[in-house]
Amino acid sequence: xxxxRPPTPRTEAKEAGATAxxxxxxxxxxxxxxxxxxxxxxxxxxxxxxxATRLAGALFVLWAVVTLTxxxxxxxxxxxxEAVLGxxxxxxxxxxxxEVREQYGFDRPLLAQxxxxxxxxxxxxxxxxxxxxxDVTGVLGEALGSTLVLAVCSLAVAWVIAVAVALWSTRxxxxxxxxxxxxxxxxxxxPHFWLGSVLVLVLGVxxxxxxxxxxxxxxxxxxxxxxxxxxxxxFLGQVMREAFLDALDAPFxxxxxxxxxxxxxxxxxxxxxxxALPAISLSGWAFGSLISGAVVVETVFSRTxxxxxxxSAVLASDTPLVIGVVLVVAAVYLAVTALTExxxxxxxxxxxxxVTPW
Amino acid sequence: xxKLTSTAAALxxxxxxxxxxxxxxxxxxxxxxxxxGGTLVYATGxxxxxxxxxxxxxxVPQALLATQYLQTLFFQDDKGEILPWLATSWTEAPDHLSxxxxxxxxxxxxxxxxxxxxxxxxxxxRVLDPETGxxxxxxxxxxxxxxQVPAPHTARIELKEPDxxxxxxxxxxxxxxxxPAALARGLTANCESPVGTGPFTVExxxxxxxxxxxxxxxxxxxxxxxxxxxxxxxxxxxxxxxxDGTSRFAALQSGxxxxxxxxxxxxxxxxxxxxxLAVTIAARPGKPVQLELNTTRAPFDDASVREAFWASVDIxxxxxxxxxxxxxxxTSPLSSSTRYAADTIRDTYDPAKAAALLDAxxxxxxxxxxxxxxxxRRLTVSLPYTTAIPLQxxxxxxxxxTAKKSGFDxxxxxxxxxxxxxxxxxxxxxxxxxxxxxxxxxxLRITYHSAANADATPNxxxxxxVHLADPEVDRLLTEAGQTTDxxxxxxLYRRVxxxxxxxxxxxxxxxxxxxxxxxxKVKGIRLLPSLALPSFYDTWIG
Numbered sequence: 032x033x034x035x036r037p038p039t040p041r042t043e044a045k046e047a048g049a050t051a052x053x054x055x056x057x058x059x060x061x062x063x064x065x066x067x068x069x070x071x072x073x074x075x076x077x078x079x080x081x082x083a084t085r086l087a088g089a090l091f092v093l094w095a096v097v098t099l100t101x102x103x104x105x106x107x108x109x110x111x112x113e114a115v116l117g118x119x120x121x122x123x124x125x126x127x128x129x130e131v132r133e134q135y136g137f138d139r140p141l142l143a144q145x146x147x148x149x150x151x152x153x154x155x156x157x158x159x160x161x162x163x164x165x166d167v168t169g170v171l172g173e174a175l176g177s178t179l180v181l182a183v184c185s186l187a188v189a190w191v192i193a194v195a196v197a198l199w200s201t202r203x204x205x206x207x208x209x210x211x212x213x214x215x216x217x218x219x220x221x222p223h224f225w226l227g228s229v230l231v232l233v234l235g236v237x238x239x240x241x242x243x244x245x246x247x248x249x250x251x252x253x254x255x256x257x258x259x260x261x262x263x264x265x266f267l268g269q270v271m272r273e274a275f276l277d278a279l280d281a282p283f284x285x286x287x288x289x290x291x292x293x294x295x296x297x298x299x300x301x302x303x304x305x306x307a308l309p310a311i312s313l314s315g316w317a318f319g320s321l322i323s324g325a326v327v328v329e330t331v332f333s334r335t336x337x338x339x340x341x342x343s344a345v346l347a348s349d350t351p352l353v354i355g356v357v358l359v360v361a362a363v364y365l366a367v368t369a370l371t372e373x374x375x376x377x378x379x380x381x382x383x384x385x386v387t388p389w
Numbered sequence: 390x391x392k393l394t395s396t397a398a399a400l401x402x403x404x405x406x407x408x409x410x411x412x413x414x415x416x417x418x419x420x421x422x423x424x425x426g427g428t429l430v431y432a433t434g435x436x437x438x439x440x441x442x443x444x445x446x447x448x449v450p451q452a453l454l455a456t457q458y459l460q461t462l463f464f465q466d467d468k469g470e471i472l473p474w475l476a477t478s479w480t481e482a483p484d485h486l487s488x489x490x491x492x493x494x495x496x497x498x499x500x501x502x503x504x505x506x507x508x509x510x511x512x513x514x515r516v517l518d519p520e521t522g523x524x525x526x527x528x529x530x531x532x533x534x535x536x537q538v539p540a541p542h543t544a545r546i547e548l549k550e551p552d553x554x555x556x557x558x559x560x561x562x563x564x565x566x567x568x569p570a571a572l573a574r575g576l577t578a579n580c581e582s583p584v585g586t587g588p589f590t591v592e593x594x595x596x597x598x599x600x601x602x603x604x605x606x607x608x609x610x611x612x613x614x615x616x617x618x619x620x621x622x623x624x625x626x627x628x629x630x631x632x633d634g635t636s637r638f639a640a641l642q643s644g645x646x647x648x649x650x651x652x653x654x655x656x657x658x659x660x661x662x663x664x665x666l667a668v669t670i671a672a673r674p675g676k677p678v679q680l681e682l683n684t685t686r687a688p689f690d691d692a693s694v695r696e697a698f699w700a701s702v703d704i705x706x707x708x709x710x711x712x713x714x715x716x717x718x719x720t721s722p723l724s725s726s727t728r729y730a731a732d733t734i735r736d737t738y739d740p741a742k743a744a745a746l747l748d749a750x751x752x753x754x755x756x757x758x759x760x761x762x763x764x765x766r767r768l769t770v771s772l773p774y775t776t777a778i779p780l781q782x783x784x785x786x787x788x789x790x791t792a793k794k795s796g797f798d799x800x801x802x803x804x805x806x807x808x809x810x811x812x813x814x815x816x817x818x819x820x821x822x823x824x825x826x827x828x829x830x831x832x833l834r835i836t837y838h839s840a841a842n843a844d845a846t847p848n849x850x851x852x853x854x855v856h857l858a859d860p861e862v863d864r865l866l867t868e869a870g871q872t873t874d875x876x877x878x879x880x881l882y883r884r885v886x887x888x889x890x891x892x893x894x895x896x897x898x899x900x901x902x903x904x905x906x907x908x909x910k911v912k913g914i915r916l917l918p919s920l921a922l923p924s925f926y927d928t929w930i931g
Contacts, residue, residue, distance in 0.1 A: 107807055116446055116524050127527065130519045162439040163596070164577060173596060231639045243639035244432065244631060244646070333432075333631040335597040343437070343597075348807070 089365045096361045097152060097354055101145055104350040111137050114348035115161045135161070148354070157358070158351040162344070167355035170340060175359055178336035181328070182321040184252060185259035186314060192264035197272045197306060198298060201279070211272065219265030223324050227258040227331040245334035255332045259324050263317055267310045275306035308379055315371035319364045421912065423929040425622045429911065431925075432631040432640050434651030440580035441591055441600065444516050447525030447563040449826060449920075453650070454628060456922045457602055458499075459565035459585035462490060462509065463556050464613045465828055465919040469728025471556045472613045475504060475566055475586065481873055485551035492542040498568035499590045499605045506544040510536040511569040513546070521576065529558035551871035553878060554831035557728075560919050561828055586610055588621040588926040602626040612917060615927055622913075622929035638906065641666065647911050647930065648923070652904040654781070657715040660906045667907050669914065670715060671921045672726040672900035675832050676825040677719035678780050679897040680772070680788075681854035683819050688752075688768055695893035697746035698770065698820075700739040701795030704898055707787035712899070719897035722833065722889045726900065726921060729830045729882040733890035734897060743795040752796065761796030770819040773802040775809035778822045780898060785822075814850050821854050824901050828919045830882045834866040837889065855894045862888055 112131040132138045136147070151158055157167035193215075200211025234254060235243035245251040278284060279302050287297050325338030337356055344352035435450045443451040443459070464474040479490045496504040513536045516526045532552040537545040546555070558564060571584035582591045588611075589602040608620045629646070631637040638656040640646035642663070652660065652668065660666040682689040682698065689695050704718055723730035747753075747761055747768070754762035761768040770792070774785055782803070789799040799820075804812065812818050825832050835841060840863075841853035862885055869881035889895060903921045907914055913927035 116522060127519065127522065127524060131522070164440065164580060170596060228633075228635050231636055235645075236639045236642045239643050242645045243636050243643055244629065329597075331633045331636050333598070333629060333633070333636065335595065339597050346806075347439070 085369070092365060093358060093361055096357055097149070098145075100354050100357045101148060101350070104348065104353055105141060107348065111135070111161065111348060111350065152354075152358075157355045160344070160349055160352040162347045162349045163352070167351050170352065171337070171355050171359050174335055174337045174340045174356075177334065178322065178325050178329070178338060179363070181252070181255055181259065181325055181334070181336060182318060184256045185263065185321055186318060188256055188260035189263035189267055189317070190310070190314075192260065193267035193271050193310065194303070196264070196268050197275050198303075201272060201275055208272075211268070215265040215268040215272075217265070218261050219269065221262050221265075223258055223262065223327040224331065226261060227254070227328055230254045230258060231331065243332075245332040251332075255328045255334055258328050258331070259321055263321065266317065267313060270313055271306045271310045274309050275302055278302040278305035281305075304378060308375065311371055311374050311378055314374075315364075315368040318367045322360050322363070421931060423617065423622050423913065424931065425929065426624050427930040428625045428627055429623050429648065429925060429928060429930065430627045430629065430646045432629045432637050432646040432649045434631060434634060434637050434649070437597065437630040441594060442567070442579040442583040443563045443565065444512070444526055444567065445522050445576060445580060447523060452562045452920060453922055454600060455562045455565060455583070456587075456917060456924055457589045457626065458587040458591055458605075459562060459567065459583060460587050460610060460612070461560050461562060461565050461919075462492075463560035464917075465557060465560040466613070467726070467918040469557075469828075471560060474560075474612065475610060479556070485548075485871065485873070487545055487547045488555060489539075490544045490546065492544065493610070494542045496586055496610055497607065498571070498584055498586055499607065500568050500571055500584045502568050502570045504566060504586060505541050506538040507541075508566060508569050509544040510538055511572060512564075512566050515572060516564060523563075525561075526563040529554070529561065529564060551873075553870055553873045554829040557829040557831070562920065562922070588924075589626060592625070597630065599630065600628040602628060611926060612924065615915075616913060617927060621926050623925060626925060641906050641908070644908065648905060648907040648914065650903065650905050650923075652906045654711065654713045654715050656906065657904060658713045665909050667909050669903070669905040669907070669916070671903045671916050672724050673826055673903055673921045674724050674727040674829075674919075675827040675901065676722065676823070676836060677724045677897045677900045678778060678822065678824045679719065679722075679895050680820045681823050681895050682893070683816060683821065683854070683856065684894065685816050685856045686819070687766075688770070689819055691750055692892060693746045693750045694752070694768075697743040697750070697795065698792065698797060699737045699893050699896055700743035700746065701792045701797055702788050702896065703738040703791040704788075704896070705738065706791070707784045708899060711781045711783035711787065715904075716899045716902065719899050722886050722895055722897065723830055723882070724900040726918070727828070727830055727832070729879045731883045731886045733886045737896075738791075740795050747796060755796065758798070759793070759796060760798040767798055768796055769798045769800055771800050771802060771817070772820045772822075773804050773809055773812040773818050774822050775804055775806045777806045777809070778824065779901065780822050784898060810850070813854065816856070820896075822898075823854050825852075826901060826920065830878075831870055833882065833885050834870050837862060837885070838866050839863050857889075857892075857894060859888065
């Protein structure tokens with residue numbers, strides 16, 4: 032099998048991946064075996080430079096996130112000493128507040144507090160939560176796993192639903208296409224809070240199939256995952272079907288059909304791959320949105336996680352914990368974006384032939 | 390037949406009323422034998438505590454949980470009387486500057502160490518130690534100077550000045566007795582697993598999910614009035630944190646939870662209609678949820694405008710439509726479950742009276758919206774509110790609607806809690822919703838003594854939201870805080886309440902409440918009167 036190079040080499044192809052799908056080039060993946068030897072060395076150097084650039088960019092993003100969060104938390108009215116002492120509901124006296132201010136250094140200039148915070152973070156120390164009085168790292172460790180399970184499962188289920196609906200709705204002509212589109216638009220528009228409450232009332236209370244409150248087992252995961260996955264499936268499905276229909280009309284589909292490829296084979300092997308490309312690119316963003324959706328879902332289903340941690344930390348003005356959560360979310364988001372790029376390259380050989388580090 | 394049905398209906402109604410009214414429980418099945426064992430799932434809508442040791446800080450979410458594993462020296466009954474608990478007897482010195490407290494000598498903490506006077510000294514000193522970061526507890530003990538141990542089971546609490554609320558303070562779960570050996574582990578360890586003398590012990594705490602409590606097999610100190618002795622019936626309690634009201638009630642309906650709290654009005658009504666569920670609503674002591682009128686500026690610096698506002702607001706109708714009959718109107722500046730509460734506030738809705746008062750006060754003009762004016766100024770009442778105050782938004786809207794008929798422009802300002810506190814601290818309100826939980830009429834001194842107008846913090850927090858500065862009220866409150874003569878105390882507090890009512894400074898709406906829904910098969914839920922918080926010592930699952 033011969034590899035066909037794209038008409039123009041792509042050096043910065045990450046954004047181009049999605050749009051390139053429409054002008055698809057036929058043929059399965061093939062390694063770039065023809066690379067000439069002398070090109071290896073500069074390629075390694077380029078790769079190293081690219082990795083370094085990416086890491087520097089990531090560090091800049093993390094620094095910006097910390098700084099904005101720090102400033103935001105200090106702009107919110109309220110006394111951090113009161114937050115340390117359990118909020119306004121616990122009737123702290125002035126003497127106690129003064130003691131806490133001194134103990135935590137709240138009486139020092141903002142810049143000094145900021146420098147202090149950055150210093151700790153650089154050393155990998157996320158500090159101690161003001162309200163929980165335990166290591167932020169420990170709290171995040173517990174919450175992160177739970178949210179990642181939720182987000183990964185939701186993304187996976189959303190993909191399964193989106194692919195299934197796309198395959199089904201592009202098969203039976205206009206009516207099923209219209210129906211599929213309507214379903215997707217509706218699903219995409221449903222707010223998490225509402226969907227979660229409806230699922231609780233229907234599946235939890237009326238039918239009593241699933242526990243309304245999250246439980247450690249798989250049955251406790253179903254409703255939270257559905258709540259996040261259904262709207263996301265709507266988004267992914269819309270994007271996917273457009274690309275799917277384009278691919279079915281593309282010349283390579285014609286040639287595949289001419290080669291005697293069955294319609295099912297054409298859809299599963301060729302068209303789906305093209306349909307997946309924009310959806311893969313979108314999944315990085317989607318993962319980020321899942322984390323924000325987790326705030327709602329973890330509250331409705333009383334599930335441990337980053338979203339709930341963030342919500343209660345913000346409400347309690349617990350700056351170290353807020354910064355910790357935001358940092359972890361940003362880091363996860365950066366990691367996922369990098370992963371989507373790799374996935375893009377795996378799904379789209381054109382991107383691999385371009386000179387890229389991955 | 391008709392008679393039978395109406396009798397049945399009457400009985401049902403009476404039963405429902407009983408369940409609603411009495412702080413007792415759904416345990417009307419006296420013939421059934423308690424069955425030991427089982428796990429109770431409790432879903433709370435209150436916040437998750439940040440620390441399970443209520444000596445550190447001190448708020449209601451901590452108190453709810455700690456009631457299950459910690460106990461106090463004294464027990465306060467539903468009339469506010471002090472009964473022995475970990476203490477057996479007590480005497481006040483003739484100069485009112487110390488209390489000698491005799492302690493039980495047969496009690497051990499759940500870690501096996503003995504409870505004695507040294508433990509009392511350790512606990513009280515710990516609360517007073519700034520390092521501990523106690524808030525509610527330390528404030529309550531602000532008149533305590535020292536604790537002496539004249540004998541192994543005798544403690545003497547010495548005071549800087551007489552404190553008639555001392556025993557009440559020491560019957561709040563924010564001032565519990567904890568094992569000195571456990572306290573020596575440090576603040577963090579005690580946040581995770583405090584050790585007391587209660588019917589349950591803390592087994593584990595999964596943050597944002599649940600706290601697991603297990604039965605204390607060596608338990609020997611039931612609260613006065615308990616239905617049995619010895620260890621609790623339940624093997625364990627799973628205490629889950631469920632912030633969403635709909636999910637919480639769904640968990641109760643589906644049987645995933647046995648007991649839920651912070652039951653919303655529509656869920657309370659639905660639960661009453663469900664044969665498997667029981668509802669308990671009880672008043673917490675302290676200051677009711679109420680509107681405090683700011684006397685530092687117009688229009689409420691004028692007593693007759695305050696009175697007109699009272700007469701223009703239909704609180705009863707608001708409660709009926711928003712709370713669906715699940716709460717009653719508060720009639721006193723003290724909650725109905727607070728000792729010496731006197732009914733001083735009654736039947737205030739009277740638009741005709743409001744009109745006459747406003748006319749007399751010079752608010753005779755009307756603008757295009759029907760709002761009264763005086764010298765070109767509109768009769769505007771700024772009302773900032775926050776969800777942190779347990780008053781349904783519908784009540785504010787009803788207040789706005791009814792007051793408008795009398796020509797008041799009630800400007801509702803929904804704020805987040807931090808901004809709402811700023812409004813409070815800066816006196817930037819005309820009417821402010823507020824409450825204060827405390828098991829003593831001394832709450833009136835904390836919130837209406839003129840000293841409480843002073844800024845308590847650099848943020849300008851002040852506990853007196855009315856800006857009441859009445860030398861006579863100050864004198865009555867100071868005296869009431871020092872005398873332990875019951876009749877004198879009752880009279881002093883009644884006079885303060887009367888003054889608050891006569892001056893129309895505050896408009897009580899309803900008592901703060903403990904609102905619990907439970908499976909009927911759960912028997913023997915009891916609310917301990919000091920703060921109307923549930924105790925599951927007598928509880929068993931049928």
